[in-house]
Amino acid sequence: MRKYELLKEEHNIVRKCSRQKQVIDPETRKVVGVTPDFFRLRTEDKGYLSANWLEFNEGDRQQRIEKAFYMMKDGGLIFGAKDVLALSHVEIIKYCGMIHSTKINIKLRPTSRNKAHVGIYGLPKNNSNEDLLGLLAMKSIAEIATIPISV
Amino acid sequence: MLYATSSPEDFVPSKWMASGHDVSVSLSVKSETKEVDASLSSLAKKSFPILKTAPLEEQLYSNKASLIILTSQLGMHLSDDLKRYFYNEIDELLDIQNFTNGDSLINVESFCGFLNFFIYYHNLKKPSLGVNIESFLTATWVGNEGCLTIEFLPGNYVRSILSKELLEVKEFDNSKSSPIINIYRGPLTWFEQAITAFDIDKWYKNAKI
Numbered sequence: 001m002r003k004y005e006l007l008k009e010e011h012n013i014v015r016k017c018s019r020q021k022q023v024i025d026p027e028t029r030k031v032v033g034v035t036p037d038f039f040r041l042r043t044e045d046k047g048y049l050s051a052n053w054l055e056f057n058e059g060d061r062q063q064r065i066e067k068a069f070y071m072m073k074d075g076g077l078i079f080g081a082k083d084v085l086a087l088s089h090v091e092i093i094k095y096c097g098m099i100h101s102t103k104i105n106i107k108l109r110p111t112s113r114n115k116a117h118v119g120i121y122g123l124p125k126n127n128s129n130e131d132l133l134g135l136l137a138m139k140s141i142a143e144i145a146t147i148p149i150s151v
Numbered sequence: 152m153l154y155a156t157s158s159p160e161d162f163v164p165s166k167w168m169a170s171g172h173d174v175s176v177s178l179s180v181k182s183e184t185k186e187v188d189a190s191l192s193s194l195a196k197k198s199f200p201i202l203k204t205a206p207l208e209e210q211l212y213s214n215k216a217s218l219i220i221l222t223s224q225l226g227m228h229l230s231d232d233l234k235r236y237f238y239n240e241i242d243e244l245l246d247i248q249n250f251t252n253g254d255s256l257i258n259v260e261s262f263c264g265f266l267n268f269f270i271y272y273h274n275l276k277k278p279s280l281g282v283n284i285e286s287f288l289t290a291t292w293v294g295n296e297g298c299l300t301i302e303f304l305p306g307n308y309v310r311s312i313l314s315k316e317l318l319e320v321k322e323f324d325n326s327k328s329s330p331i332i333n334i335y336r337g338p339l340t341w342f343e344q345a346i347t348a349f350d351i352d353k354w355y356k357n358a359k360i
Contacts, residue, residue: 018249018251018253018254019243019244019246019249019254019281020244020249020254020255020281020282020283021281022279022281023279023281023291023293023298023300024279025279025293026236026276026277026278026279032279032293033291033293033298035281035283035289035291035300036300036312037281037283037284037289037302040283040284042253042284077252078251078252079251080248080249080250080251080254081246081248081249082243082246082248082249083249083251099329130310130312130334131312131332131334133312134300134312134313134314134332134334135314135329135330135332137298137300137312137314138297138298138314138316138330139330
């Protein structure tokens, strides 16, 4: 795939989720979701959210998650001790946007150290559409994976 | 001035300021809450100053200390179990081992609002706590059909995002159903009234004894 090419709808992306954005079951201490804030753009985000393309690497799902993690790490992303990986289906993210009349696209943005880096484009720049953020938090997280090694 | 300010005006959305809301005025109605609110405001002003040039570890320590002291000052209004839970959550959210790029210190005024919320609507279940990109504390309760996230803004204001799946839709699945999303922005004392139609008491409230 070439730079800025759109990811296929049947593919998946993986994003780092820090402790501050996780929803944790108070009794079991398991991470059960993410807060709407996980999808908020910060001023330094330059109009898109960073993630990694899961299908870039070969292997089964678990192997792909591990490889994505190491690519993100090699790309300079720092992981905290309680960070997790949130996996989302491209089609569902786009569907959430469509419900709120927002065109969300996920484009490949490879860097020299992370060839599977992607950007989630189309999220409201002023974070005004909280309905969309709530919907994304509720519907678009397909799986929460723990990071493969202790960091 | 090297100290990070915790003045409410720095955090309140400008549109509220423009519309003439006086955020320093307590919005609590119950007399107990009024007293607590007053004491919280004065305590918040006495919180540890955070030196922006200090190493991150020191900033986290000062922030953590302020929040733990605030929680302990309100000991009489909160159960021991809840206090312990809040201490642990604060500890985790501001632990240097967990703190990475994109994380924020917790705004003390926001934390005051959170404590006020728990005192005003007593008998609440333990939420999952987080911090949003604006440094405001978030509390999330998960129910069978969705979840409720409240962001605590300074001046006893809240912004809540409620996502609730319609039961009949849930039975058919599917990942492409669209839940009801309700957004409330306003004083914390009006929160319950604003969401009463959604019948989610059991998500965030303990059963009455």
